[in-house]
Amino acid sequence: NAGVTQTPKFQVLKTGQSMTLQCAQDMNHNSMYWYRQDPGMGLRLIYYSASEGTTDKGEVPNGYNVSRLNKREFSLRLESAAPSQTSVYFCASSDMGPMNTEAFFGQGTRLTVV
Amino acid sequence: DAKTTQPTSMDCAEGRAANLPCNHSTISGNEYVYWYRQIHSQGPQYIIHGLKNNETNEMASLIITEDRKSSTLILPHATLRDTAVYYCIVRVAGTGGFKTIFGAGTRLFVKA
Numbered sequence: 001n002a003g004v005t006q007t008p009k010f011q012v013l014k015t016g017q018s019m020t021l022q023c024a025q026d027m028n029h030n031s032m033y034w035y036r037q038d039p040g041m042g043l044r045l046i047y048y049s050a051s052e053g054t055t056d057k058g059e060v061p062n063g064y065n066v067s068r069l070n071k072r073e074f075s076l077r078l079e080s081a082a083p084s085q086t087s088v089y090f091c092a093s094s095d096m097g098p099m100n101t102e103a104f105f106g107q108g109t110r111l112t113v114v
Numbered sequence: 115d116a117k118t119t120q121p122t123s124m125d126c127a128e129g130r131a132a133n134l135p136c137n138h139s140t141i142s143g144n145e146y147v148y149w150y151r152q153i154h155s156q157g158p159q160y161i162i163h164g165l166k167n168n169e170t171n172e173m174a175s176l177i178i179t180e181d182r183k184s185s186t187l188i189l190p191h192a193t194l195r196d197t198a199v200y201y202c203i204v205r206v207a208g209t210g211g212f213k214t215i216f217g218a219g220t221r222l223f224v225k226a
Contacts (some may be wrong), residue, residue: 004157027134035216037155040199040218041218042216042217043158043216044216055133086142087148090153090156090157090158092157101149102150102160103158103160104160105157105158105159106157107156107157108155108156110155
């Protein structure tokens, strides 16, 4: 059982380049999330998808777009990367039952924009 | 979701109990208290959660005060591998998924 899988694990981009971070979960969860974590900081929510077919902005959505491709996959796109987007990006998923418990996180994508 | 306040860092001797406090004075009646931890730069890991009763699992115990304005995560016998950042989060369960906000957390150092 892989849980939440993110690709790539590491990436270096030049300013202005674009790229898509991929995330897939195999737990049949309805909800998926993208967070970023800057050095020494907590996680900040970029976008989330409460269920297949829906996406909503989180705390820091500017400069990003997302696609909920299907129930399993939720991608994050940087159209024109900026040095301020250098960060570690985490994808997570959770269920949405009445007692929804925890979110499961991937191992992160370490992105450097030069 | 209610805001939480945690100490920036704490030390604990290996083999002793680690008690991590969290203040959430504005918590609502339908908000749960969750604890996560993050080891090195790995993805956060769920530890435990509760509403009003104290909870225990194989990893930790969660003590919530009667007025629910604060809680304590207890790692009963801390090991070096418990060195991590611990996040206390309060959120409503069952609505809108986990679109919660993580604060800076408490950095726990377990020393030999």
